[in-house]
Amino acid sequence: MLERHEIEAFLALSEELHFGRTAERLHVSTARISQTVRKLERRVGAPLFARTSRRVEPTALGAQLAQELRPAWEAVGAAVRRAADAGHGRTGTLRVAFAGPAAGQLLIGVAERFRERLPGWEATLREAELVDRIRLLRAGEVDLVFAEYPLREPDLVPGPVLVSEPRMIALPAGHPLAQQDAVTPEELAGIPLVRLPAAVPESFRADRTPARTPAGRPIPSGPEGGTLNEILTLVGAGRAAFPLGAQARRYHPRPDVTYRPLTGAPPVRWGLLHHRDRATHATEAFHHAAQDLLGTAD
Template sequence: MNSARLPERYELEIFLVLADERHFGRTAERLRLSQPRVSQTIKKLERRIGAPLFERTSRRVQLTPLGAQLRDDLQPLYQGMAEAMARATATARGVHGTLRVGFLGVGAGELSPTIMDTFRARHPGCEIQMRETHFSDPLGPLRAGEVDLLLTRLPVTEPDLTVGPVVLTEPRVLAVPARHPFSRRSSVSLEDLARDTVFGITGPAPGYWWDFHVPRSTPSGRAIPRGQDISTFQELLALIAAGQGISPVAASVERYYNRPDIAFIPLVDAPDTDVAVVWRTAADTARVRAFVQATRHALDINGGPARF
């Protein structure tokens, strides 16, 4: 059995910050330590491992191949440990502090006030902060830690994310310019999309996510032309109004974003679009669990997801 003593947590933190900063002075400032302390800790770690982790010159600090390997191995383990400590602390302290909720579009729709009121009544010591997200990067703020959970459109099939209860389900309509030939029809089908141009999307949104909402082909296999890429919902509406293309959207858009230069036509054969609560699996805190419980309670009161 190997009797070598494992590095302390603070040693690993210093190593990871130096691997990120590549500068002893900035590392010391970031960790609020003295620069000699940082240097001594790294030398101690290198002696324990038996090889250099950094190449040091008068101009720069670079990871050695061994140092890069150690950084890649340690980062997910250290992050997991930090998140486990955060979850334990949150559980011990109860539901207090601030819960940051991201929302896409109308969020949970008419169910939103019930969810929020239920949560606030149960946990008056926890403040809710709301932040709008955009479909060019619907999951980015969650992964970046800028929000604790999301009310976002499905599908979401990401290995690091948990999809909770569906809070809103609604049919879809086709948004077209007010003078478009489709505007005189009582309904359209997905096959009709091949007769005009839809829009692509900029940003890191999952491809499968946008393809569900704006398909690349009709059910019969006809290609649907894609035109300009867009990044925000207001940009999408402006381009439709300007005659640059058409787009499937949720039925609630007609109620909340109705404008005279756009017509909304029922899209009869498109699958419904759902909104659900989504959070990072590794960040399943007491606050997140409390919000999910409040959501389930609101769903029970409502008899299921909100509908349009």
Template sequence: MERPELPLPQLHAFVVLAEELHFGHAATRLGIAQPPLSQQIRRLEDKVGYALFTREPGRIGLTPAGRELLPAARHALTDLADGLTAARQVGSGRAGRLRIGFAASVALTVLPGLLRTFRGRFPAVDLDIREMTTAPQLAALREGSIDIGLLREPPAHDTELGFETVLDEPFVAVLSASHPLATQRAVRVEQLANCPFVLLPRTVGPSLYDQITNLCIAAGFTPQVTQHAVEWQTVCALVETGLGVSLAPESIRRIRLKGVAFRRIEPNAARTRVAVAWRKSDSNPLVPRLRAAFDQDPPDGPRRRPNQ
């Protein structure tokens, strides 16, 4: 049997009349005249197939069918009101869901302050935070499985994605505490020429890997990478055991391992960038709101430089 559609204006009129039990009072509350109200109720009764109100001189009341319909009608109107409120919040960028990818090292720099600021301004937004290295973030952005990326060394040009540098920082040498160079306050890259290296695989961050490699080439040698690790925490742990040295963003100093020494690089000209990335075609209003949150809680150091 086909279920009848019950127009919401008729349900609204029915609920108000059921609460007032007086056509004049209900019409005034609805802001309409009594005849249109009576017509709305008649149309609704025709759809239901039964009378919803008893009508006696000077008084009306709910029939059993009306009493049965009343809670469902109230529920439908409440659901509609809640849905409209939620839709307005999502449309205005004050609610909804935002999927954020971030490189592990970003958790040591801009991520905590960004999330603190954003959550404070938009507590109704559901944040889906995913740890991902740079290359998977770029792929996830293009396929639409994340909305925002926080990554290192974005590509120079991309037709689909936009990038903005939010932080840049120098590199440091990562050494075991027992390494001879650990006694120095700073090291030159060429002093690492005869050391085995521990680096992230190029597949997870091609631009950063190439930048580190180019630092070494500019110093007169090609690094001999003997160990790879996907996370900087693991890179530092392998360095601690004496398996090699590394070059890393300065924020990696915050990974505190007793057996690891971080030394600044001289000359300290090379810097690595952290960028926010997004799809240029994305209409989600939460994306520009999160980008704007960097202005509310700016990280230390030079920042806010558009790549494209």
């Protein structure tokens, strides 16, 4: 049987093709690498590397051995890491709250990538409205919340922006503004906006249902809607309008609601939040998995 240091030296030299770099990588002397490889070659009965004063290259036998040995060695390393994770409590279930089909489809892909990063972990998804998502996060019943920004709360930590989409305005299908190709923020002064519950963070309410246009004209306050279905029902009934992201056109089409671009308005941004006192290596791994999937990593 090969010993661990022999396998590590052989595979590292197969990649580095340089005794000095291999020694630096494994934190041993160059002489130790040379001795280990010679000992392995005596055991095999044939040279594994062709050496000259300028270069090191694997022989055909050496290349074949590396190709067959590397997957098995990586599997051994992964098994040891999983055992260490279990022994140190680094396995478990990460709970993520979200709302809506677009977010659900996105998070399914993130969860798969998360499990690749942390094989001992599972990620479960739970649908809840914004107020409930924040309550669940504060109560420790979920570990992460996927939500629209801004959500500026002292105990919640927003992660990087993962999704950015154009801001639209949901209008009653028969409203005059619905006949236009686009709507400007100043034109919102002529129609009430659905009012969000007081339990929704003020930063989000101010962004989504401002009291004034950019020029300072007052925007009427409409009836209250606590869920997206309630909001769109109020819009469809002709009682108000509501700004939201462009994905609503695809996932929430209604004959009584028309979506129009809100030109000049900032985009709607989405990200993951965690509680300031409960950041873990698992929540960080989920953040990174999302950035990898969406191509937003630095």
